[in-house]
Amino acid sequence: MVYHKTEKVLEKQQSRKRKILNAARELLAEKEMGSASIKAIAKKAGIATGTFYLYFKDKDALIDTMLKEIYKELLDLIKKERAPYTNGFDKLEATMKACINMFMSKKNLARILLDLTPQNNAVFNTKFTDIINDLIWLTKIDLDELMEQKLIPEQDTQVSATAFVGAFREVILAWINSDEPLNEEQAYRTLINFNLRGLGKS
Amino acid sequence: MVYHKTEKVLEKQQSRKRKILNAARELLAEKEMGSASIKAIAKKAGIATGTFYLYFKDKDALIDTMLKEIYKELLDLIKKERAPYTNGFDKLEATMKACINMFMSKKNLARILLDLTPQNNAVFNTKFTDIINDLIWLTKIDLDELMEQKLIPEQDTQVSATAFVGAFREVILAWINSDEPLNEEQAYRTLINFNLRGLGKS
DNA sequence: ATAAAAAATGAATACCAGTTCAATACATGT
């Protein structure tokens, strides 16, 4: 006798995997991240703890998958928002605006992607660092282009890109963890101007 | 019968407390911070695990004390380096140079003060956030003064200060965790210029 | 030197999170 999964079962399984990923996202995004235990995730996803291991090899695999997913969502949005522009500064500004909008509307995503405060998990930290480094690397590409075109002064673009991302990250995190800035417009402009001026936009 | 501690004993106890604090610093500064267990700290300090609890109420108390100490050391150095200057920009630059020098020469301090990557400890995270916020607050004071004097354009100084600290932190961390920049001088100047230009130094 | 007081010890304890697994429930094909 051979057993073949029916459509209904396949769908149920996919839905469960999604539920696990969503539960993990929600729990990780909450302030007290200690709460993101397998037991808690399983409970939130509506399954038994053992069931978790039918969908993911271990906790590391879950975190890996989750971070990849979130990062992809961010990159896709950035790509879309940058598409209309060819000028380097416009592209950078579009990138920042895309990030601000995404992070402010989906604060839980932002907490996971920008805030590494509370993780004890080695894979999480490694993956996380990789993502930040990747963002810095993408920024550096833009800066090298701008420097090539003499639109910004001679500088160590690796350092500038790191500073750029660092400034951005700290501000967004402050907004997320406290309450919004009083004057959104001015705050946004201040951040964007800080970074663009920092590069030496002439 | 009444027991009074003799000088020798008091000194020995103070020295032990120091040894515990130093052991904690060294272990926390190492890459794999999971190793900073009470057992490891006690071992490094040359005492039994139980003895630790004669000197600190619990692990949280140790971390609290340690972070306060380190932060005080940093603030003292900053204060000293700023003393010669009255101009706002000079003061900011002196602050940055003091931090760069301290962090690059005492990388373990920097890892503890700037990099919260691997802690699971709630008190550590809270304390850490407090310290960063304090640094931002101190920066904001300088910026308000500069804005008052019309030396930088109108802006949300809370945001600028946050960006300033964030850029600085990210770059220093990158230097600490990888290897030094190839061209130290240019890298330092790039970072300092980024931040000063970011403010809109005219 | 001796007894009381304090400090130090480290094995035992308590606790908590990730993971396993024997038992159970459900799905499939005949």
Added chain:
DNA sequence: ACATGTATTGAACTGGTATTCATTTTTTAT
């Protein structure tokens, strides 16, 4: 309906860390 393959369950297991505490060592005062 039945037999067999697969999925689910949750209690038990594992490993690791903070903390305690009965015992031992050291210090003090007589």
